[in-house]
Amino acid sequence: MPGPPPVVGEPNAVDLDLPAFVADLTASDLVGLYRDMVLVRRFDEEATSLQRQGELGLWASLRGQEAAQVGSGRALGAQDMAFPSYREHGVAWCRGVDPAAILAIFRGTSLGGWDPDEHGFALYSIVVGAQTLHAAGYAMGMARDHSEGAAIVYFGDGASSEGDVNEAFGWASVFGTPLVFFCQNNQWAISEPARRQSRTEIFHRATGFGFPSVRVDGNDVLACLAVTRWALATARAGRGPVLIEALTYRMGAHTTADDPSRYQTAEQLERWRQLDPLDRLRTHLRAAGHLDDHLERRLALESDTLAQDLRVRCQALPDPDPMVLFDHVQVTDNALVTAQRAAFIAARGDAPDDIDGLADDSTAGNGSTGGGSGSTGGSSTGADGRDVGDREGTVVAGEWHGSRAAW
Amino acid sequence: MVTGGVATGAAARGGVVTGQPAGSGEVHTGGRAATGASPASSGAVPGESGPPTPITLAKALNLGLHAAMAADPKVIVMGEDVGTLGGVFRVTDGLQREFGEARVIDTPLAESAIIGTAIGLAMRGYRPVCEIQFDGFVYPAFDQIVSQLAKLHYRSAGRIRLPVTIRIPFGGGIGAVEHHSESPEAYFCHTAGLKVVACSNPHDAHHMIQQAIHSDDPVIFLEPKRRYWEKAVVDQRPLADLASDTADTAGGADGLHRSVVVRAGSDATLVGYGPTVRTCLDAADVSATDDDRSLEVIDLRSLSPLDLGPVLDSVRRTGRLVVVHEAPSNVSVSAEVAARVTEEAFYSLEAPVLRVTGFDTPYPPARLEDHYLPDVDRILDAVDRSFAF
Ligand SMILES: Cc1ncc(C[n+]2csc(CCOP(=O)(O)OP(=O)(O)O)c2C)c(N)n1
Ligand SMILES: [Mg+2]
Numbered sequence: 001m002p003g004p005p006p007v008v009g010e011p012n013a014v015d016l017d018l019p020a021f022v023a024d025l026t027a028s029d030l031v032g033l034y035r036d037m038v039l040v041r042r043f044d045e046e047a048t049s050l051q052r053q054g055e056l057g058l059w060a061s062l063r064g065q066e067a068a069q070v071g072s073g074r075a076l077g078a079q080d081m082a083f084p085s086y087r088e089h090g091v092a093w094c095r096g097v098d099p100a101a102i103l104a105i106f107r108g109t110s111l112g113g114w115d116p117d118e119h120g121f122a123l124y125s126i127v128v129g130a131q132t133l134h135a136a137g138y139a140m141g142m143a144r145d146h147s148e149g150a151a152i153v154y155f156g157d158g159a160s161s162e163g164d165v166n167e168a169f170g171w172a173s174v175f176g177t178p179l180v181f182f183c184q185n186n187q188w189a190i191s192e193p194a195r196r197q198s199r200t201e202i203f204h205r206a207t208g209f210g211f212p213s214v215r216v217d218g219n220d221v222l223a224c225l226a227v228t229r230w231a232l233a234t235a236r237a238g239r240g241p242v243l244i245e246a247l248t249y250r251m252g253a254h255t256t257a258d259d260p261s262r263y264q265t266a267e268q269l270e271r272w273r274q275l276d277p278l279d280r281l282r283t284h285l286r287a288a289g290h291l292d293d294h295l296e297r298r299l300a301l302e303s304d305t306l307a308q309d310l311r312v313r314c315q316a317l318p319d320p321d322p323m324v325l326f327d328h329v330q331v332t333d334n335a336l337v338t339a340q341r342a343a344f345i346a347a348r349g350d351a352p353d354d355i356d357g358l359a360d361d362s363t364a365g366n367g368s369t370g371g372g373s374g375s376t377g378g379s380s381t382g383a384d385g386r387d388v389g390d391r392e393g394t395v396v397a398g399e400w401h402g403s404r405a406a407w
Numbered sequence: 408m409v410t411g412g413v414a415t416g417a418a419a420r421g422g423v424v425t426g427q428p429a430g431s432g433e434v435h436t437g438g439r440a441a442t443g444a445s446p447a448s449s450g451a452v453p454g455e456s457g458p459p460t461p462i463t464l465a466k467a468l469n470l471g472l473h474a475a476m477a478a479d480p481k482v483i484v485m486g487e488d489v490g491t492l493g494g495v496f497r498v499t500d501g502l503q504r505e506f507g508e509a510r511v512i513d514t515p516l517a518e519s520a521i522i523g524t525a526i527g528l529a530m531r532g533y534r535p536v537c538e539i540q541f542d543g544f545v546y547p548a549f550d551q552i553v554s555q556l557a558k559l560h561y562r563s564a565g566r567i568r569l570p571v572t573i574r575i576p577f578g579g580g581i582g583a584v585e586h587h588s589e590s591p592e593a594y595f596c597h598t599a600g601l602k603v604v605a606c607s608n609p610h611d612a613h614h615m616i617q618q619a620i621h622s623d624d625p626v627i628f629l630e631p632k633r634r635y636w637e638k639a640v641v642d643q644r645p646l647a648d649l650a651s652d653t654a655d656t657a658g659g660a661d662g663l664h665r666s667v668v669v670r671a672g673s674d675a676t677l678v679g680y681g682p683t684v685r686t687c688l689d690a691a692d693v694s695a696t697d698d699d700r701s702l703e704v705i706d707l708r709s710l711s712p713l714d715l716g717p718v719l720d721s722v723r724r725t726g727r728l729v730v731v732h733e734a735p736s737n738v739s740v741s742a743e744v745a746a747r748v749t750e751e752a753f754y755s756l757e758a759p760v761l762r763v764t765g766f767d768t769p770y771p772p773a774r775l776e777d778h779y780l781p782d783v784d785r786i787l788d789a790v791d792r793s794f795a796f
Contacts (some may be wrong), residue, residue, distance in 0.1 A: 057582045057773050088585075108773025111585055127544065128516060128584050159517035163547065189516050191492035197515050263491045329768045336737060340766045344778075347788060362430040 016214065023224035029289045033074060033221050034281050034291065035299060037066040040090040041278060042303035043099050046310050047089075047106070051256045055314055056106045060087045062249030064219075066295075068184050069279030070094060071197030071224025072152065072246070075232055076120065081142070083122045083135040087184075088154050095121035100313045109317050118148075129155060129162030133180070138166045139177035143238070150178040150235035152228070158189025160205070161197045169243070170208040178235035180228065181206075181243040184218060186250035191263040203245035211241045219277040247277070322348075379384030418788040421763040431786075461638035467609035468498045468574075468630065468644065471616040472536065476506050479534060482620055485512040486521060486538030486574075495540055496576060496635055518544055522551035522573065526559065536620055542577040543586025549594070554626045557600030571625045572616070577605070578682040578733050579765075579780055580633035582773045589770055590681075590734035596711040596743070600680045603711040604663060605629040605681035609639040611708065617646055618663035626663075629710075631682035664709035666717050672703030675727035675790055678718055678744060683731045683781055690786040702790065710740050718744065719752050726757035727793040731781050736764040758796035761789045 044061050051059040062069060069090025076082060076094065084091055089102055101113035105124060116122045122138075125131035142149055158166050160183060172179045183202050187194050198205070206213035212234070216227040224246055231242035249272035253260045256342035260269075285291035326341040462470070476482045484506075490513035493500030503511035514521050518539060525535035539545045545552070552573065559567045579588030594604045602624050606612040612630070619626040633794050642649070651663075670683060670691050677687040684706045691702035703721050705713055707713065728748055730741035745760035763781040771779050 058584055105772075106584065106775075108582060108584070111769075111772050126584060127547075158516040161517045161520070163519050188486070190495070191488045191490075192513050192516070196513055257495075262493075320772065322775055322778040324770050325766060325768055325775055325778060334767070336767050340768075344766075347785070361754060 003080075007222050015402075016227070016230060018223065018230070021229045022222050025222075027288075030222075030281075030285060030288075031290055031295065033070055033225070034278075034285055035302070036070045036074065036090070036093060037221065037278050037281065038299050039303055039306055040066050040070065040093050042091070044089060045309060046307040047099075047103060048252070048256060050103070050311065050314055051106070056103060056256075057108045058255050058257055059106050060255045061252035063090050064249045064272065064277070065186055066090050067221035067281070068182075068218040068224050068246040068248050071221040072182050072228040072244070075225050075228035076152065077149065077232075078120065078294065079147065080232065081116075081120050081122065081135075081138055081149065082254055083131040083138070083151065083153040084124055085128070085131060085154050085156060085159065086124045086126050087156075088124070091154060092119075092121060095119045099310055100317070103310065103314045104317055107314065107317055109320055129159040129164040130292040131155070132159070132165045132168035133171070135175055135179055136171045136175075139172065139179035139235075139241075140175055142178055143176070147291040148176075148236065150180060150232050152182055152232065154182050154184065156189060157183065157185040157187065157194040157197055157202060158192065159183075160202050162202075164404055166205075168350075169205065169211075169241075172241035173211045174211045176238070176240040178238065179182050179230040179241045181241060182237055183243065183245045184230065184248055185245055186218075186248050188254065188260075188264070190254045190258065191260075203243055206243040211243065213243035213245065215245045215247060218248030219275050219280060221277060221281055221330050227252045248277075448690050455685045459624070459640040461640050462609055463636050463638050464606070464609045464631070465496055465635040466761040467499050467639075467641050468606075468616050469500055469502070469612035470641075471613040472499060472502060472591055472620075474643075474645070475536070475617045475620040476502065476510065479620075480510075481532060482534045482536060483510045483512065483528065484515050484536045484538070485525065487514060487540050489513060489538050489565055494538060496632065498576075498630070498635075499538065518546075518548040519551050522556060522571070523787060524547040524567055525571045525573075526551065526556055529571050530567060534570045534572075535619055536572045536574060539575045541587045542575055542589040542591050543585075543593055545573075545575055552595070552601070552625075552627075553598045557598045560624070568623045569625050570620070570623050572619045572622075572628050573626070574616075574630060576632035576635070577629045578631050579631060579770060579776050580682065581623070581625060582776070584773070585770070588773075588776065590732065590765065592627070592629060592710050592732075593739050596740060597738075601625055601627055601711065602664070602709070603627040603629070604709050607631060607669075607679075607681055607684035607706050609637070610641045611706075613641045613643060614646060614649065615663055615708070621646070622663065629681055633682055634685060634791070641736055664712055664714055666681060666705055666707045666709060666714040667715055668703060668721065669706045670702070670704040672701040672725070674679065674702060674732045675729065675793060676702045676703045676705060676718065676725045677729050677786065677790075678707060678741075679731040680710060680740070681732075681748070683733060686781060686783065687731055687786065690783045690790070693783055694787055694790060698787075700790070707740070707744075709745065712744065713740075713747070715744065715747055715751070718748060722748055722752045723755040725784045726755055727790070728756070728760045729763060729786060729789045729793060730760065731763045731786055733780055734764045735767040736762055737767050739764060758793040761793055 041063065044063055047056060047059045048061055050056050062160065069088060073091040073094030081244060082091055082095060092102055093099065097114050097119050104110040105113050112123050114121065122131065122134065132153050132155055135151045139151040142151060156164055184203055185194055203213040203215040214227055217223045227244055231244055234242050251269065251272060282291065326337055329337050413470065472484060484502055488495055489499040490503040490508065490511050499511065521537050525537050528535050539548065556569055556571060559569055565736065581588070592603055592605065595601050604615055604626060606617060616628060619628045670688055672691060677691060679687040684704070687704045691704050692700055694700040696703050703725060705717055705721060730744050732739065732741055734740065736742065741762040741764055742794045748760055763785045765779055
């Protein structure tokens with residue numbers, strides 16, 4: 001592989017002139033970053049309340065991490081590829097992913113939601129750390145193809161303990177891949193504090209793997225933008241991977257199923273509330289005269305509109321046609337799945353839309369509303385034609401909403 | 408010994424725990440339901456008098472873990488969030504407070520390391536009980552389980568014993584996001600050197616977890632997560648006392664690998680394990696009412712080794728067998744049951760062994776899971792097909 005040699009010498013002795021990397025920002029660029037953060041927070045708040053109202057099964061809030069995500073997300077260019085974990089709603093926003101597509105995942109109507117190529121944004125990875133290897137491989141491919149871009153991969157302080165993540169460090173390093181490792185150290189892996197994952201600072205780990213790293217104030221959007229721009233430039237220039245540790249704080253629960261009062265003190269949270277990334281940028285913008293009451297009112301209005309729109313679209317997200325169960329298991333046909341599909345149709349009886357489902361074949365996508373969903377057994381008949389609808393009440397049905405498990 | 412309505416369909420539907428099986432007819436094996444004993448000796452709190460209090464399956468496990476830790480200082484609990492938080496399902500709640508951080512370990516987020524270090528600890532004489540937070544997260548530990556944990560006893564010509572228990576909440580039905588609803592049992596059943604069990608009710612959960620920890624072989628211990636909150640009365644007498652209670656086939660130190668008839672019947676046999684035992688019992692209830700059919704229900708409990716004695720016994724009487732699980736059908740536990748029953752009871756069968764399983768697709772998004780999971784309708788359709796054969 002024609003990749004460049006990895007950086008040698010003193011990898012962590014990075015002499016960074018950070019301000020130079022954001023010197024080009026105009027006042028409206030700065031307000032743009034603030035707007036992103038305000039809207040992303042509002043999106044997040046709306047999702048949390050949608051979960052409370054039973055419209056989502058679960059929600060993983062990014063509250064507190066807006067600066068890290070918007071700062072790094074806005075550093076990316078169209079030629080770059082981002083690999084998220086499951087909390088990168090702010091990065092998704094920057095990549096033009098429809099927030100409703102993210103809601104669909106947490107509502108339980110979709111497993112994917114967007115086209116990774118279209119947005120330069122891979123699918124969410126719920127399996128902690130797995131995406132770091134995908135990013136390393138993708139970046140290897142980018143180097144081979146002489147791409148102008150670089151890859152960036154998001155992971156947490158908890159993830160830094162996984163074998164996959166450490167293997168990705170090693171691979172990216174020895175192959176000199178154009179990859180930025182972006183660790184959001186939000187201090188928690190569910191209930192476990194970051195010190196349970198590492199006795200050194202996470203960014204120090206890169207030294208042992210032989211590539212440069214920096215720790216950045218993850219609640220300072222400009223610092224995050226500057227550092228990520230630098231790291232991407234390094235990667236794109238063929239100088240191999242960089243690790244960024246953005247020190248931030250998960251201001252909410254791990255997910256809506258979690259109860260942080262079992263492990264987090266009120267003082268801890270309060271200390272970080274003082275460092276709220278939105279407040280900090282707002283103070284800066286107001287002091288600099290870039291933000292006034294009028295602009296803030298406009299932003300508030302825009303947030304309300306976004307939230308309202310998302311709420312309506314979330315509630316309108318249909319349960320998928322059950323026939324999509326059998327679609328896209330593999331590229332080629334699988335006789336067993338085909339047979340199960342046919343049996344499924346037969347067992348559902350002869351409602352016309354079932355037949356449509358069959359005729360529609362693999363194109364029966366997320367948008368189509370099958371007749372059966374939500375009314376299983378209600379009007380269907382068993383294989384022998386007898387009514388089985390009255391059995392519904394005896395089924396100990398799974399709960400759509402309010403999963404009581406944290407994850 | 409009455410162990411509560413856990414083995415019947417009554418508890419979940421009516422919310423009433425009767426302490427008596429709801430099913431009619433005599434229980435042929437697994438005489439738990441057929442014998443009587445003083446209810447005062449069973450209850451949520453050992454030694455407490457008065458009417459026994461039903462407890463959840465999660466609490467039953469918690470108390471079982473507590474008992475195992477109290478009985479043997481070598482037992483340690485380890486996993487993600489098992490300490491301060493008490494586990495995401497609270498199954499280890501309070502254990503760290505009681506036994507300290509040295510015995511209830513919040514581990515770094517690394518499943519391969521959880522199992523790999525448990526192997527090392529076991530080599531030093533400890534009995535690690537590892538929690539894998541969700542079924543879908545056991546795979547990073549796959550090498551340590553199938554290549555290391557399963558094989559070291561064999562490779563060392565018996566010198567090394569690895570009494571490691573791996574607790575895995577498994578199965579779907581809770582509306583969760585991806586990777587939180589899987590049924591990975593077949594992978595482990597396929598691996599020589601591992602024992603694989605699944606509990607289905609609070610009583611079994613309480614005792615099987617202790618039996619698993621007591622086992623000198625590694626045990627994959629599957630917990631039906633959507634049944635965590637189902638309640639029943641649990642006889643919490645120690646294993647040794649249960650062992651002397653000959654009627655309790657599930658008790659005793661060697662009871663871990665027995666399958667049990669949980670509802671007697673004469674027309675057809677349903678076999679399930681973990682979360683589908685309840686579904687089978689519900690199906691049997693409906694069938695009795697609607698179709699006047701008497702379905703026998705067997706809880707496999709042990710998936711490897713399989714205890715097919717009660718199944719063969721049953722099939723020889725009923726001639727019809729339907730096996731139910733959430734996992735996909737291809738190369739699954741039901742495939743093994745079907746093959747062995749066909750080998751050993753071919754002439755007793757009135758119809759092919761039928762299976763009701765998850766589909767051979769990835770686990771779908773939550774809003775489709777009720778279509779994916781075996782339910783009463785699908786089970787009874789299979790029963791109909793068996794009778795129509
Ligand atoms: C391989 C794997 N193990 C366990 C889990 C369960 N789990 C989900 S999130 C999480 C904590 C992750 O912490 P961190 O990496 O710091 O990310 P954060 O949630 O703080 O964003 C755990 C243990 C999982 N999703 N994947
Ligand atoms: Mg974290």
